[in-house]
Each structure stands twice: as structure tokens, then as C-alpha cells.
Amino acid sequence: MKEKKRASAYFDTAFLLAFIQQQAARTEEAMRLDLESSLSGQDKMLREALHYALLQGGKRLRPVLAILSSRLCGRDDDKLYLLAAAFEYLHAGSLIHDDVIDHAENRRGKASLIKKYGMTAAILTGDWLHARSMHLIGSLAGQEGLDTVCHATRAMVDGEFLQLRYAADPAVTEEQYFSVVLRKTAGLIRSTCAIAALFGHADCEQQHALAQYGEKIGIAFQIVDDLLDYLGDEQATGKMVGNDFIEGKMTLPLIHVLAHTAGDQRAVLVQALERTPRDKDGCGMARQLMHAAESFTFSQQRACLEVEQGLAALSCFKKKTQSATRMQQESLMILEQLAYYILRRDR
Amino acid sequence: MKEKKRASAYFDTAFLLAFIQQQAARTEEAMRLDLESSLSGQDKMLREALHYALLQGGKRLRPVLAILSSRLCGRDDDKLYLLAAAFEYLHAGSLIHDDVIDHAENRRGKASLIKKYGMTAAILTGDWLHARSMHLIGSLAGQEGLDTVCHATRAMVDGEFLQLRYAADPAVTEEQYFSVVLRKTAGLIRSTCAIAALFGHADCEQQHALAQYGEKIGIAFQIVDDLLDYLGDEQATGKMVGNDFIEGKMTLPLIHVLAHTAGDQRAVLVQALERTPRDKDGCGMARQLMHAAESFTFSQQRACLEVEQGLAALSCFKKKTQSATRMQQESLMILEQLAYYILRRDR
Numbered sequence: 001m002k003e004k005k006r007a008s009a010y011f012d013t014a015f016l017l018a019f020i021q022q023q024a025a026r027t028e029e030a031m032r033l034d035l036e037s038s039l040s041g042q043d044k045m046l047r048e049a050l051h052y053a054l055l056q057g058g059k060r061l062r063p064v065l066a067i068l069s070s071r072l073c074g075r076d077d078d079k080l081y082l083l084a085a086a087f088e089y090l091h092a093g094s095l096i097h098d099d100v101i102d103h104a105e106n107r108r109g110k111a112s113l114i115k116k117y118g119m120t121a122a123i124l125t126g127d128w129l130h131a132r133s134m135h136l137i138g139s140l141a142g143q144e145g146l147d148t149v150c151h152a153t154r155a156m157v158d159g160e161f162l163q164l165r166y167a168a169d170p171a172v173t174e175e176q177y178f179s180v181v182l183r184k185t186a187g188l189i190r191s192t193c194a195i196a197a198l199f200g201h202a203d204c205e206q207q208h209a210l211a212q213y214g215e216k217i218g219i220a221f222q223i224v225d226d227l228l229d230y231l232g233d234e235q236a237t238g239k240m241v242g243n244d245f246i247e248g249k250m251t252l253p254l255i256h257v258l259a260h261t262a263g264d265q266r267a268v269l270v271q272a273l274e275r276t277p278r279d280k281d282g283c284g285m286a287r288q289l290m291h292a293a294e295s296f297t298f299s300q301q302r303a304c305l306e307v308e309q310g311l312a313a314l315s316c317f318k319k320k321t322q323s324a325t326r327m328q329q330e331s332l333m334i335l336e337q338l339a340y341y342i343l344r345r346d347r
Numbered sequence: 348m349k350e351k352k353r354a355s356a357y358f359d360t361a362f363l364l365a366f367i368q369q370q371a372a373r374t375e376e377a378m379r380l381d382l383e384s385s386l387s388g389q390d391k392m393l394r395e396a397l398h399y400a401l402l403q404g405g406k407r408l409r410p411v412l413a414i415l416s417s418r419l420c421g422r423d424d425d426k427l428y429l430l431a432a433a434f435e436y437l438h439a440g441s442l443i444h445d446d447v448i449d450h451a452e453n454r455r456g457k458a459s460l461i462k463k464y465g466m467t468a469a470i471l472t473g474d475w476l477h478a479r480s481m482h483l484i485g486s487l488a489g490q491e492g493l494d495t496v497c498h499a500t501r502a503m504v505d506g507e508f509l510q511l512r513y514a515a516d517p518a519v520t521e522e523q524y525f526s527v528v529l530r531k532t533a534g535l536i537r538s539t540c541a542i543a544a545l546f547g548h549a550d551c552e553q554q555h556a557l558a559q560y561g562e563k564i565g566i567a568f569q570i571v572d573d574l575l576d577y578l579g580d581e582q583a584t585g586k587m588v589g590n591d592f593i594e595g596k597m598t599l600p601l602i603h604v605l606a607h608t609a610g611d612q613r614a615v616l617v618q619a620l621e622r623t624p625r626d627k628d629g630c631g632m633a634r635q636l637m638h639a640a641e642s643f644t645f646s647q648q649r650a651c652l653e654v655e656q657g658l659a660a661l662s663c664f665k666k667k668t669q670s671a672t673r674m675q676q677e678s679l680m681i682l683e684q685l686a687y688y689i690l691r692r693d694r
Binding site: 038042043045046094097100101119120121123124125126127128130131132134135138139142143146147150151153154157158160161162164165 | 474494
């Protein structure tokens with residue numbers, strides 16, 4: 001009976017989304033208050049740019065993960081929402097710098113910060129967010145938290161360099177793809193969960209478990225991102241379909257199709273990939289070949305596998321459900337739901 | 348006799364430069380070792396870009412100030428050179444982002460990092476340096492050190508926004524100029540001295556004194572920079588003369604000449620300042636008017652005044668010369684020399 005209840009809970013999307021919305025609102029309130037106090041007397045345009053960057057929507061995945069991880073370890077207080085805000089700052093700062101690098105005009109279906117405020121404002125706003133984020137994480141999670149986040153930030157930079165190196169290279173392997181994803185996306189999600197566990201006074205085993213969970217769902221998150229780039233609905237994602245191909249990003253479906261297509265078809269695909277500028281026709285052809293080679297199915301299955309490994313990592317928390325508080329039990333359940341939701345998201 | 352000796356020591360430039368060179372070399376060694384360990388297994392291009400950004404010369408003012416401040420408080424060990432390196436990282440990261448913002452092709456007479464490695468590498472290398480710097484400062488100077496440096500970094504961003512707002516605006520006042528300088532240049536130099544004092548286990552009075560010293564010589568440093576931009580030797584500075592005017596930067600001599608020139612002459616100057624693009628002819632005219640209005644003399648005097656105030660702030664250390672070690676006495680003397688040297692520097 002209990003098992004059945006849990007299984008059905010996995011698909012209770014409405015409850016999950018309501019929880020995310022509620023926690024996102026609390027995080028936004030924490031961001032507003034923090035900006036108010038830390039921007040006192042500072043330039044109007046900086047204030048505007050920060051509000052634009054932070055308070056125009058977003059999935060709030062990282063804050064929600066931070067909140068759940070800490071609550072799972074038994075801690076929930078006002079400071080937790082400031083810690084959650086710090087992870088959103090770090091993420092937003094990195095997105096802004098990414099948009100400068102990619103000359104991106106849109107973000108979440110609106111003008112990107114660089115488009116709206118110009119490059120100077122974009123670089124500086126990103127720097128401000130990074131500095132504030134590290135400050136908050138250092139204050140709230142101590143030296144170990146600071147070590148972890150700085151390490152993850154540097155790895156993120158390294159991942160970007162690797163991605164640059166691998167761009168439009170048909171010889172890139174799955175292994176190389178995962179080394180980029182671990183640095184670029186999964187590392188920061190891993191560190192979010194690990195630092196929130198530390199903040200929540202987790203023991204070593206729990207901290208490691210949450211780090212593992214974060215890493216695995218971070219990988220799944222990135223694979224789903226890769227899929228949405230070929231298969232998504234532009235209205236829902238707010239991103240142009242086919243962008244990754246046009247930028248020459250070696251994502252999982254592309255690596256798979258290159259490894260599972262032969263002869264002339266592969267030669268034409270490689271040609272389309274190596275051509276500059278790459279175009280929508282090349283991308284359309286790639287998508288067709290991916291369907292034929294079942295590259296999307298393969299990628300989806302790989303994402304599922306990562307999610308399962310992420311959930312398995314949380315098993316140490318399941319052993320303790322007898323002594324767990326209601327908040328801890330609820331957090332564990334939502335972390336599980338969230339992992340499955342990542343597989344099904346459409347934006 | 349003692350007084351006379353000290354007075355002559357102020358002008359012993361050769362000794363000062365040898366000291367700076369020696370400490371710069373130790374800082375560079377610390378940077379090399381730190382890059383080696385923190386870049387292990389990371390991308391080759393990131394490694395190259397970091398070496399290019401950090402090990403191609405530079406005045407090393409911030410590391411030398413950190414070393415002297417800590418030594419003045421009685422601490423000198425290997426970790427001090429890593430702390431000194433952290434301030435150079437922060438400075439280098441900010442310069443790189445500045446060069447992206449200004450589309451600068453040159454830095455210290457060589458190709459800027461953005462020119463050599465492209466914008467993506469420049470933004471990411473700057474981010475890496477900021478993250479590593481905050482990590483090191485947090486590790487070596489604890490939470491208070493991290494607070495101070497993050498605060499200064501955010502103020503620096505705010506200063507850049509203010510400078511953007513004030514660009515080419517003939518109504519900018521001296522007060523507004525100093526509010527930019529305090530945030531943009533002097534704040535980071537202030538925090539360098541303050542954090543190094545903290546690292547050196549300074550008491551509250553000493554920490555405040557070194558912070559004041561840093562702030563004042565930081566202001567003087569910026570004013571001399573303003574002067575070199577109009578009067579410097581391009582060979583020595585590695586910068587194009589007249590750059591500030593062409594970028595519309597409201598520096599001290601320009602603000603002074605606008606306040607001390609009237610009628611047609613002022614109108615023509617304002618016209619040259621508000622024209623886009625601004626040109627070398629406009630800059631040449633501004634320079635002539637500055638000579639006539641004694642704006643350079645005024646600025647130089649103001650820089651001297653700041654240096655004197657900076658030296659006065661160190662008086663609490665002079666009271667204790669009886670109990671001071673030789674290292675502490677030497678550090679005090681060199682901090683004094685360095686302050687005067689800033690006024691006389693030609694690059």
C-alpha cells in the first residue's frame with residue numbers, strides 16, 4: 001500500500017510544481033531583500049540590470065535543490081533562502097557571461113541582458129553576481145562551502161574551454177562529452193546539493209549522497225537540454241530549435257548519430273557540421289538521421305539511467321525514514337519527484 | 348641625523364625598485380606553483396591564457412602592498428606570497444574584463460588577452476581568476492577577508508557603472524570623480540592593505556591605518572594615471588596617449604579645466620568632448636587648455652596631498668618603532684618610499 005502510494009506520487013506533477021513555485025517565490029523574496037541591502041547607494045543601472053537578470057522568471061532549479069537538500073538534512077530557516085539565492089546568483093551570472101560569449105539576443109523568450117543593457121553592463125553584472133554569490137556561500141557555508149563553489153566555478157570555466165575545443169569536431173567521443181557536462185552543468189548542480197547539505201549539518205555520508213544525486217540529475221538535465229534543442233517547442237523553451245547544431249555544439253544525440261551512421265549519409269552530415277556558417281537545413285538533416293539512428297531514444301535512456309543512479313545515491317536517507325521528521329520525509333519524496341520531472345520537462 | 352637619513356631614503360629609488368623586483372619575482376613564483384596545482388588536468392588554452400595574463404609583466408603594485416602590509420604587522424611566510432598572488436589574480440581578472448568592455452587591443456605594450464585569445468577566452472579567464480582569487484583570500488584571510496574583498500569587488504563594478512554614467516558629461520564634479528575613483532581603483536588597493544593586515548594579525552588600529560594608507564595612495568595612483576594619459580611617454584606606459592579623452596573619461600585634469608576655462612574656449616572644449624567619435628585634435632586642444640589652466644599642476648598637487656594623508660595614517664606604526672623588528676621597520680620605510688614613488692612613476 002505504502003509502495004503504491006509512493007509510485008503514484010512520482011507523477012503528481014501538480015504538487016511538485018506548486019512546491020517549486022512556492023520555494024521559487026521565497027527565493028525571489030530573499031533575492032529582493034538581499035539586493036535591497038547590498039545595493040544601497042549603488043548605481044541605478046546596476047540595480048535595474050540585476051533585477052532584470054534575476055527577477056524575470058527562470059526554472060529556479062538550483063535554489064529548489066538547495067532548499068530540498070538542506071531540509072532533507074533537517075535544516076530550514078531564513079538563511080537557507082539566502083543560500084538558495086546565492087546559487088541563483090551564480091547561475092544567473094554565468095548565463096549572462098555565456099550570452100555575451102554567444103552574442104545571444106534572447107534568454108527565456110525575452111531580450112538577453114546584453115541585448116537590453118549592452119556588453120559593459122552584462123560583463124559587470126555577471127561579475128557582481130559572482131562576487132556576491134561567493135560572499136554569501138562563504139558566509140553561510142563556511143570555508144568548505146567556499147572551497148566547493150570556487151572549485152565548481154573554475155571547473156565550469158574549464159568545461160567551457162573544452163566545449164570550445166570540441167566545437168564542430170565529428171571525432172568527439174561520448175566520454176569527452178561527459179567530461180564537458182560534468183564540468184559545465186553537473187558540477188555546479190552537484191556543488192549546490194553538497195553545499196546545502198553542509199549548511200544543513202549533514203554527516204559525510206549524507207553530503208556525499210546529495211553530491212552524487214546532484215551530479216547525476218545534473219547530467220540528466222543537460223541531456224534533456226540537448227534533446228529539447230532538437231525536439232523542443234520554441235514557445236515553451238524560449239529558445240530557437242536547432243541552436244546547438246548551428247553553434248557546432250557536440251551534444252549527445254549528435255555524437256550518437258555520428259557513431260551510428262555510415263557511408264554517404266555520415267559524410268554529408270560531417271560536411272554540414274564542418275560548414276560555416278552552419279544552417280537550418282543541415283540541422284534538419286541531422287534531426288532526420290538522429291530519428292533513423294534512434295539517437296533521441298538512446299539519449300533519453302541515458303538520461304533515465306542517470307536519474308536512477310541519482311535516486312540510488314539517496315538510499316542512505318531511506319534507511320533513516322523511521323527517525324526522519326515529516327519535513328525530511330517530504331523533502332526526500334520531492335527530490336525523487338524532481339529527478340523524474342527533469343526527464344519529462346518541456347522547457 | 349636619523350631624520351636626515353630617512354629623508355634621503357625617500358629618494359633611494361634604486362633600492363625601492365630592487366625590493367619591488369624581488370617581491371614581484373616571489374609572487375610570480377607563487378602564481379606559477381598555484382597555477383600548476385589548480386590547473387592540473389585542465390584545458391591547455393585556459394592554462395596558456397592564464398600564463399599570458401599573469402606572467403607577462405605588470406607593476407605588481409598590489410602584491411607588493413600586500414607583502415609590505417603583512418610584514419609591517421610582523422608576519423612573513425610562504426602563505427603571504429599566495430595571498431599576494433590572489434590580489435594580482437583579482438586585478439588581472441578585472442583588467443581582462445575591462446579590455447573586453449573597451450575592445451582594447453593592447454595591454455602593457457603587448458596584445459591584450461582578448462586580442463590574442465578572443466572574447467570567449469577573455470571572459471572565462473577573467474571569471475577563473477576572480478573565483479580563484481576569492482577562494483585564496485577566503486582561505487588565507489578568513490571570513491572577514493572574504494567579506495572585504497567581495498565588498499570591494501562589487502564596489503568596483505558599481506564604480507564602472509558610475510563611470511559609464513558620467514562619460515563625456517562636462518557637468519561631472521570633482522566629488523563625483525572621487526566617488527568613482529574610490530570604488531574603481533582605491534577601494535581594491537585599500538582592501539589589499541586591509542586584508543594583508545588582517546592576515547598579519549594586525550590589531551584594529553593597525554588594520555584601519557593600513558586601509559587608510561591603501562585608499563589614499565590608491566587615489567594618488569589613479570590621479571597619476573590620469574596625468575600619464577595626457578602627458579606620458581607611450582613607450583614607457585605602453586598605452587596610447589589621449590585614450591581617456593577619446594573614451595570620454597572624466598578624469599581630474601579634464602574636470603579641472605572645464606571648471607577653470609570660460610567663454611568660447613570652454614564651449615569649443617565641450618563640443619570636442621561631446622562629439623562622437625572624439626579625436627586626437629580635440630584631445631590636443633584639451634591638453635593645451637589644461638596647461639593654461641594649470642590643471643596638471645592642480646592634479647599633481649592633489650595626488651601629493653593624498654600621499655601625505657596616506658603617510659600620516661601610518662603614524663600609529665611610528666610610535667612603536669622601539670619594539671619593532673628590523674623587518675617591520677624596513678617595511679614601514681618602503682611603504683613610505685612607495686607612496687612617494689607613485690607620484691613620480693612614468694609608467
